[in-house]
Amino acid sequence: MRVGQLRVEHEGEPYEWRGRFSRRRWVCRCDCGNLTEVREDRLKNHTTRSCGCVRTAVARDRLLRHGGRSGGRVAPEYWAWQALLHRSEGVRVCRRWRAGKGQGFTAFLEDVGSRPSPRHRLTRPDPSRAFGPGNACWQADVPRRGVPRRLVAWRGRQMTLHEAAEKAGVPYARLCKRLERGWPVELALQA
Template sequence: MVREEAEPYLWRGRFSRRRWTCDCDCGGSAVVREDSLLSGHTTSCGCWRDDVVRDRATRHGARKDDRRRPEYQAWQTMLHRSQDAPVCARWRAPDGKGFRQFLADLGRRPTRAHRLVRLDPSRPFAPANCRWVKNPPRAGVPRRLITVRGRRLTLRDAAAEAGIAYATLCKRLERGWTVKAALTP
């Protein structure tokens, strides 16, 4: 709705276009050139454009305060690792549908300690094979194994069994101590 005439638009020191102060339906206001009003080019104070941009940025509902949600990050990581393990077609759907299906199947991550885990590593990422698991064990091969009394243990397990700090065991081995000496409290 046009409220009043504003200062004229000057271009190269000459009067060029009339400008009008307009009130928007959202409660905001804007100063608009007359030709933009008459052509219908300007229809809001800018709030409509902001809404369109917000909708484009959140088409799958995964942005909050301009940060990616953990569920979206887990989904993206899963898709990027699809060379290692295939992902079901339902979760690979285009235009944000795949993420929405992923979210519908698994739900939001319950806590920060939960991680996305495949129950059977030999099967693909799919609703029946994935869960949010609290503090899952580290995947892959442990970085270092040592033999203690005929058993192969990770450094962390050996330190816990011996009753010493993991960092202490690592430092001792780094300095060249024997395994037996490093494991003494």
Template sequence: MTAKVDLTGQRFGRWTVLEEDGRDERGRALWLCRCDCGTERAVKGWRLREGTNRSCGCLRREKNAARGRKMATHGMSQTRIYNIWKGMLQRTTDPKSASYQHYGGRGIKVCERWQNLDGFLADMGPTYADNLTIERIDVDGDYAPGNCRWATVAEQARNKRNTRLFEFRGQSLVIADWAKVLNMNAKTLTSRIYLYGWSVERALTEGVAPERLADL
């Protein structure tokens, strides 16, 4: 007859054996075990020794969750919103990124929740559209809920740090917006200011219909 092996104190996978806990229906030893997650359960000794029972089930759940996340990420990897998320991480964390100096190099970060694609999609996915780009409302703030929104390229351009505002009659607008207000060609207005060196007042008034100026 084979001598009984005392498994007390031994580890099998995530199980730590606490003490013997009776016999199974075939008279084989059961052992009370504690899983690393804190769950305690009686486990058959032969299953511990053969490696067919390595945890209370938490190990399998974690593997399934990881597999699900991998599949979800893989399924998104060809989409535009995934590339936006990936680019956001790269320019804030990778010094080799061409844009790093303007983001990570200035201390701009991606919040912890958005380090995970699921968190980013939960917050930003419902309002996403293919014609929009991600914009930080405070251009010196982080990528985080409350400081980000989807915007058109034109809207985002107005919020860039290097967008110059021109003040006239109490209003401060970028060239593109002044051109709309005054029904002018934006390229003409740009040339007047930057190429010909006109003053803001002259650039915004010369040749402009009086009724347009009257509304300012």
């Protein structure tokens, strides 16, 4: 006999309530491999259909937010998807990934897959096209692109603040503070 994911193997010890025999119990093997004892009335009424593994799976799915959030931890793929949707520089994202009620994140995960390692970042092979199924992939050790925050002329060359701070041997944060306070570039870059 089979009920849900349970296959009845043999009769177990009877269920006693307040010292009296109340119900028969059956030993059942679940599809997941666990053995469990179930009261006969619960098998007949189909109220118990597994060893508890289905309830655990349903609860886990309920806790996951769009498949990307569980127990206060957020999957890196979820952060990447959120960053795509909230970028201020006008990067376009396909309609499929912008769908609501978790469907957008699910579609994003189906198309791009899980991030292979923490070194990987989401990139677009063709920057002229929107982020979408054919134009997004995980790449390792990708240098950050974009317009530098500020260029400075130092020793006859134009360079970013990071480059200038590194070449001058001045901590980047200190250089930024000095420039915010109005220091000339040559003086700010002195160690």
